[in-house]
Amino acid sequence: QVQLQESGPGLVKPSETLSLTCTVSGASISSKCWSWIRQPPGKGLEWIGYVCYSGNTNSNPSLKSRVTISLDTSKNQVSLKLTSVTAADTAFYYCARHADASFWSPFDYWGQGTLVTVSS
Amino acid sequence: DIVMTQSPDSLAVSLGERATINCKSSQSVFYSPNNKNHLGWYQQKPGQPPKLLIYWASTRESGVPDRFSGSGSGTDFTLTISSLQAEDAAVYFCQQYLSTPHTFGQGTKLEIK
Numbered sequence: 591q592v593q594l595q596e597s598g599p600g601l602v603k604p605s606e607t608l609s610l611t612c613t614v615s616g617a618s619i620s621s622k623c624w625s626w627i628r629q630p631p632g633k634g635l636e637w638i639g640y641v642c643y644s645g646n647t648n649s650n651p652s653l654k655s656r657v658t659i660s661l662d663t664s665k666n667q668v669s670l671k672l673t674s675v676t677a678a679d680t681a682f683y684y685c686a687r688h689a690d691a692s693f694w695s696p697f698d699y700w701g702q703g704t705l706v707t708v709s710s
Numbered sequence: 711d712i713v714m715t716q717s718p719d720s721l722a723v724s725l726g727e728r729a730t731i732n733c734k735s736s737q738s739v740f741y742s743p744n745n746k747n748h749l750g751w752y753q754q755k756p757g758q759p760p761k762l763l764i765y766w767a768s769t770r771e772s773g774v775p776d777r778f779s780g781s782g783s784g785t786d787f788t789l790t791i792s793s794l795q796a797e798d799a800a801v802y803f804c805q806q807y808l809s810t811p812h813t814f815g816q817g818t819k820l821e822i823k
Contacts, residue, residue, distance in 0.1 A: 625812070635760065635803060637812040650811040651711075684759050694741075696750035696807055698771065700759035 594701035612685030623688040628681040716815035733804035748808035
């Protein structure tokens with residue numbers, strides 16, 4: 591059974607860097623693409639970006655150059671870094687697996703999500 | 711960006727009745743080389759992550775009850791729940807995965823009447 595588990599600080603100060611890790615079990619991260627998606631409490635879903643084992647990566651232009659997504663194959667983990675955070679970055683953050691080995695596919699497995707609050 | 715617009719924002723349906731949710735994309739999400747609509751539907755219950763129900767606009771994910779069906783092509787899509795059960799109360803999202811940024815509809819809240 592494929593499982594994804596996000597982890598990281600639940601509280602980040604404004605202007606600092608949000609760092610999250612998604613640990614994948616039951617599947618190798620080497621065979622698919624992986625995305626991060628966020629959801630402000632009570633609101634809709636926003637795709638942040640993806641990374642594929644091929645090295646292909648892309649992120650939402652709305653987040654400009656603040657996003658870095660990477661893979662650690664030795665630990666079977668996907669990571670997210672979001673720099674210069676503000677209160678607008680407060681949200682539940684989800685990692686999700688693309689169903690195919692392509693980013694042109696839906697998200698078939700999701701982590702439970704982790705709430706990150708940006709506040710001083 | 712492809713904008714996804716769902717309607718209605720919320721609806722209340724009686725148990726056993728049909729529920730219909732619409733999703734319209736600002737550009738076609740049909741991709742000719744693979745002859746597929748890059749459109750998915752997700753269900754989200756409180757405190758849970760979204761769950762994939764339908765992909766390629768009309769293919770039901772494994773384990774999803776057959777009362778859930780998807781239809782449409784190009785820019786107009788529909789999610790239908792043929793006979794509403796209590797456990798179907800949730801928020802439903804459509805999503806396009808044809809181009810980046812991948813985008814979601816604003817969500818439709820389905821309640822039991």
